[in-house]
Amino acid sequence: MKFEFEAIAEMSPGEKWQRHFQRLWPGYRKWFLSQGDVARPSYLESVTELRAHMPELLPTYEILTELAGGSDLAARALALYCPPPYLTGCSQAVWVDDQSQILVRNYDYHPALTEGAVFYSCWNKRRVIALCDCLWGVLDGLNDAGLVVSLTFGGRRVVGKGFGIPLVLRYILEFCDSTDEAVEVLRRVPPHMAYNVTVLDASGHFKTVYLCPDRPPVTRQFPVATNHQGRVEWLEHAHATSTLERERFLFSKFADAEQTEQSFVDAFLDPPLFSRAYRKGYGTLYTAIYRPTKGALELRWPDGAWIQSFDNFEEGKRVTRFVDQDELEQSLSDRTQEPRQA
Numbered sequence: 001m002k003f004e005f006e007a008i009a010e011m012s013p014g015e016k017w018q019r020h021f022q023r024l025w026p027g028y029r030k031w032f033l034s035q036g037d038v039a040r041p042s043y044l045e046s047v048t049e050l051r052a053h054m055p056e057l058l059p060t061y062e063i064l065t066e067l068a069g070g071s072d073l074a075a076r077a078l079a080l081y082c083p084p085p086y087l088t089g090c091s092q093a094v095w096v097d098d099q100s101q102i103l104v105r106n107y108d109y110h111p112a113l114t115e116g117a118v119f120y121s122c123w124n125k126r127r128v129i130a131l132c133d134c135l136w137g138v139l140d141g142l143n144d145a146g147l148v149v150s151l152t153f154g155g156r157r158v159v160g161k162g163f164g165i166p167l168v169l170r171y172i173l174e175f176c177d178s179t180d181e182a183v184e185v186l187r188r189v190p191p192h193m194a195y196n197v198t199v200l201d202a203s204g205h206f207k208t209v210y211l212c213p214d215r216p217p218v219t220r221q222f223p224v225a226t227n228h229q230g231r232v233e234w235l236e237h238a239h240a241t242s243t244l245e246r247e248r249f250l251f252s253k254f255a256d257a258e259q260t261e262q263s264f265v266d267a268f269l270d271p272p273l274f275s276r277a278y279r280k281g282y283g284t285l286y287t288a289i290y291r292p293t294k295g296a297l298e299l300r301w302p303d304g305a306w307i308q309s310f311d312n313f314e315e316g317k318r319v320t321r322f323v324d325q326d327e328l329e330q331s332l333s334d335r336t337q338e339p340r341q342a
Helices: 015-032 043-053 055-067 072-079 165-175 179-188 235-241 243-255 261-269 325-337
Strands: 002-009 091-096 101-109 117-121 128-133 137-143 148-153 195-200 206-212 215-220 283-291 296-301 304-309 316-321
Touching: 002 015, 002 304, 015 055, 015 072, 015 117, 043 055, 043 072, 055 072, 055 165, 091 148, 091 195, 091 243, 091 261, 101 137, 101 148, 101 195, 101 261, 128 165, 137 165, 137 283, 148 165, 148 283, 165 179, 165 195, 179 195, 179 206, 179 215, 235 243, 243 261, 261 283, 261 296, 304 316
Parallel strands: 002 117
Antiparallel strands: 002 316, 091 101, 101 283, 117 128, 128 137, 137 148, 148 195, 195 206, 206 215, 283 296, 296 304
């Protein structure tokens, strides 16, 4: 299956974001109403919670809501307060040495449910480059202070009162400069599901925060996050996504004295980190390498790479092809059965 990624640069919310919204809104509208309209909070409740926890985002939220047409439904969806649950896979890790500090992550999800947009903006005086989700939220990204954030699903089925984590990551990149500031936000803004967020700043300081709607955040000096929080609590999901195997693999890389930054990054394009379970919703859609001191992002796929930075951001589109594991195995089987030529 082919998939198109698009890089979009628009410093203030305008026509480009509006086109982005209009293209994706039918799918998001269906998702937002998937449990019925009454299952979602009212506009008043959503805005009240947004004002209470992330008030600095309100001016941007209001502009985007207007660009989205100003309907009650769009306004509630954009507030991302108590949205429907959604699950991802993902692996992420921080590499810090005397020469550099990077955050590397694989985003594992279903291609049909992914925006594929790399958005360069300056909505609140901070320049931000981020992979977008939920129309203006962030899956992973960096700002011009050298702060990088990335998320993985936390491996628990509990759903509670709180915000979709992509909006919280947007808030962090818009208003935080350091890992400590980002951690403070993560500790006070309630999430609606379990997520692991890894934060790295330009000084090389990093943290991973385990978030849940039903218990306090846990902050760890861990360079690695997959899809559990210390211990496995959802066995079926853990088996399906190989979360323990991926975690052990990453820690083995840190224990290897021969490991280099380059070989560490390259490992994300190989099993068990790289997954071809696209039809099951856990296929690797991209590898992202963030270099906070250079203000740069590199997206990698088995068939190519795309480098973006604050100094040289290139608008445009890149097409990559995802090969599902079943399709790959069938292709290999067909090749072994082909008659040899004399």
